[in-house]
Amino acid sequence: MSLGSWIKSGDPWIWMTASAVGACIVAVLGLLGLIAVNGLAHFWPADVVSLRYKNDLGEFILAGEVVQRETISRDQFLEASPNRGNVDGAEFERWMIKSGNRKFDPPDFRWIFEHEVVEQQKNEEMIVFERAEWGNAYGTLVAIRERGAEIASSYSWDELQDRIGRVEQLRNQARKIQKGSINRINYKLEQLRLEEQRRNLREEERIAKLERNQERLSQLSDAERSRLLTFNIETADLEERRRKLNDEYGLEELRLRNIHGQLDRDEIEIKIADGRTISIGLRDIIRAWQPNKMSIGQKIAHYFSSIWVFLSQDSREANTEGGVFPALFGTVLMVLLMSVLVTPFGVIAALYLREYAKQGPFVQLIRIAVNNLAGVPSIVYGVFGLGFFIYLVGGSIDDLFFKAAQPAPTFGTPGLMWASLTLALLTVPVVIVSTEEGLTRIPNALREGSLALGATKAETLFRIVLPMASPSILTGVILAIARAAGEVAPLMLVGVVKLAPTLPIDGNFPFLHLDRKFMHLGFHIYDVGFQSPNVDAARPLVFATALLLVLIIIALNLTAITLRNRLEARYRGALI
Amino acid sequence: MNQNDQESRDLRRVNLDTTLVESSETLDPNELPDEEICLNVSSLSLHYGEALALKDISMKIPRQRVTALIGPSGCGKSTLIRCFNRMNDLIDGVRIHGRIELDGTEIHDRNVDVAQLRRQVGMVFQRPNPFPKSVYENVAYGLRLTENLPKSELDDRVEWALKSAALWEEMEGRLKESALGLSGGQQQRLVIARAVAVKPSVLLLDEPASALDPLSTLKIEELIAQLKSDYTIVIVTHNMQQAARVSDYTSFLYLGELIEFDSTANIFLNPSKQQTEDYITGRYG
């Protein structure tokens, strides 16, 4: 076959389109694969190797996990270490060792060259300590001390685990008090302060009103006048409640101090790679494991428990350690709120455009405008949200309803509600467009059938049109969720913070606190990846968080898609 | 006109004659007493924007009889029948002049509730349009809109409506099934049941059998014969045999004008207008 006729046959076109699709699939899978591999590897309890290596600077001993291996060219090698030109070889393998022990043996990540390694072994007794601060520590157990005195079964691994378990229990108790009762008492105290402030404002208003009413004042006797004009509010009841709360607070604080005292009881001594003995308070240790001794089953169990910790716990150490629970919670809550806001808004707008408005150039213009709104850069929505929602609407709400709290803003500051609203605004065009599309797919014969039975237009909308449009509405919501869950830029202006002290939902009335700032996985990724002081330590978390964000979006989408398909099956055959 | 033509026309006549035997005793509709008139149309004109679709139509549609509207495609049959329950109100740019009285009340009056009117004047369309709901819910749809019936009464009404539409036997065990799974003929009878359920006094049928197979068509025709004792029926059809079989009165429309309105027997056996005769003998297809 000649080239000309081959081109004419259309085959090249098929090949071209197919390879474009192939390239897309490879790109997506590659991206997901990279994120998944890097993110998931982080939780695996890797073996700890002990190394002795020698270079022109001297001889070193090191223990740690090999987190990365790569081969570099001679040029790169020379660039990295210019005074080692006497070493032969065209390529060099180098390892990144996570040696931990920050604070007493820095740095905690270092590159070493394979050819410099003199000796390499795995010590069965090597323990990895996950510390509350400063990352991991690596070493062998020398002694356990209770209140300064060495205890008998000093080297027992089980003893260590028991004591770590005890510390964890104490720590949980402390957290419960801190986040539970103390948080509640603080909240109530703040409410009391606001109540007193409200009374002050009311009293000031009363006096100001009286002063304006000269006529009435002139009729009063001097004594009466000065009595009425004196600032006088009843605060005895507030004082009483405040006193009670403060007493309670004192009690809780005492309990807390007691727990902290108990936490300080135990201390361990470990021997680190270079032979030094270091003592660590047990309260600083979260977990300890002996990777070189673990069976594969134990490793798998450890792996999943690490993932669980990642999902269910607060972050520590400027977000570079610990879990992402608050960010996870914030993301899901914000997306759900956004969906709740955007759905009615978008559907109602689409109903008007398609069912009520007289079709013509004006409606067409609105439609084009709505479509284009979807293309506005998201940061613009952030700026709009900040200017309009927060300063204007939020400021007015504060002036009207939260005067007592001023000058501290309540709604006049970034928060969950404004973030959800801003994203709702950002995604509303998607919902409008797909709802409209759904409405056009409903045959007019069904609308007429309903009207011919004596239904009004509104009844027809609610009983026939809306149910039949529901799959398309859901499609719109799916697209909206997909867009909103991944959006970060506008959120930075309207409510997301690096570290939120409390979750937006808690046990204090009204339970859902729309005015609170919240954490978000997308912003978390940015923060951990680019704002953290320890990039090497944070990198795996960036991947893990990214993977989590992708999984959440997929999960939210799958839920909506299943729902949509189920609805669509019901109306299949009736739609155009 | 040659010999052959004449013969074939006579043959058609004979065919029609046999179907017309029963209904031949009906009277001239224009001479009926007022109380036997259900819909009284006088000087009705309708414009779609600038286009004139109905031109000065006057006819008296008798109560509890079947009146057929025939005429070539595009002559305004659907437009006319849709005037009777004001379905044309839904179309932008429609202007209507003239009067339509239902039992003596002008249906375009300001104080007429359109929804109420449509419950009184039920309509069945050319293509079956069951709602994507269960058989039961389709029939109950109109009832749920206004009458707040208890469950048992609702069940009874649904059963009664399905029986009226000769569908009960087939549907008795399938009430919960989706109406979309029924055959075309069943769907059309379901739609009739749905219209009958709200107890209208008039039923408008716009080519109810044109999308159906012959057997289903037959069933619909039998159904019309049953229903006419309780309802005033107006049926649009392009099938003249059908008009002859089911109707008592027939009106012939042509290009938006009412050419002739008379008892079906007269229209088919003894038309007074040349155009009517040409049409029923097949001159305009």
Ligand SMILES: Nc1ncnc2c1ncn2[C@@H]1O[C@H](COP(=O)(O)OP(=O)(O)O)[C@@H](O)[C@H]1O
């Ligand atoms: N919605 C509409 N807008 C404008 N013209 C219409 C509309 N519906 C029908 N017509 C016109 O009115 C005339 C009569 O149509 P119709 O009543 O549907 O005829 P028939 O039912 O007898 O075939 C036709 O010329 C048709 O083009």
Ligand SMILES: [Mg+2]
């Ligand atoms: Mg028609």
